[in-house]
Amino acid sequence: MEKLSGGRDGIYRTRSHVIRPANQTSQTIHSLLSHLHRQGFHQCPKPIALDHEHETVSFAEGQVYNYPLQGNVASKQALTSAANLLRQMHDASASFVEGLRGDENWLLPIRKPAEVICHGDFAPYNLVLNGEEAVSVIDFDTAHPAPRVWDLAYAIYCWAPFKTHEFDKMGTLDDQIARAGMFCKAYGATQGMLSNLPDVMIERLQALVSFMREEAEKGNAAFQQNLEDGHHLAYEKDIQYISQNKQMFLTELTK
Ligand SMILES: Nc1ncnc2c1ncn2[C@@H]1O[C@H](COP(=O)(O)OP(=O)(O)O)[C@@H](O)[C@H]1O
Ligand SMILES: [Mg+2]
Helix, strand or coil: CEECCCCCCCCEECCCEEEEECCCCHHHHHHHHHHHHHCCCCCCCCEEEECCCEEEEECCCCECCCCCCCHHHHCHHHHHHHHHHHHHHHHHHHHHHHCCCCCCCCCCCCCCCCCEEECCCCCHHHEEEECCEEEEECCCCCCEEECHHHHHHHHHHHHCCCCCCCCCCCCCHHHHHHHHHHHHHHHCCCHHHHHHHHHHHHHHHHHHHHHHHHHHHCCCHHHHHHHHCCHHHHHHHHHHHHHHCHHHHHHHHHC
């Protein structure tokens, strides 16, 4: 068994499978992944097995990148193919939302109107690339019912990227806005989504910081460590950056 890097400890690969720690959401997530495949969306792991400790899903062949975005993952092709995958995943998940019974478990709070299942962390490090082409979405732990724009806003924050940390940032503000526009176009965002995007992005990041604080207060060690490492400060700086440049961002997106 090979240990996989790029995420938490405790993630392993056998020849064609990935073994990850299970949690209270795993059963719901496995149902979601099965549903996506039944709907013809095959660019996500297939659920293979689940017990109290571990989940097993299929391994997606390709390369996974992280920040700073360099090489294939920084290409326009990676950006637009990622946006295409997000659109297809959302579309395939809409019928899952219609079938929800209310006894599902999600890590993040349901957000109304629950149009689709949002991935919740549609960042470069949760996509698998083949060359410059995004070919699979992985790590559905943070998936939850929410409006499309909730996921779109966070994905664009990660892919533009509107990040200020010296390790994560890429390009000028103009480049970032141009990349945001390309992502929206490839997704097929409506005018309504575009006109709300900067505000939703800010709200999404504020919700993330609140969630980190709440979980840390409840005793969640991973989030306590995140706060100690100052992750919330980076998000707060990015909120400020987006707020300061909101008008220019909005003008470019909606013209
Ligand atoms: N189904 C998969 N197919 C291919 N690689 C995977 C898969 N699941 C995880 N990985 C690899 O393992 C790493 C960590 O997995 P991930 O599920 O993203 O963990 P975490 O939940 O800690 O972020 C990923 O960056 C990726 O390289
Ligand atoms: Mg991950």
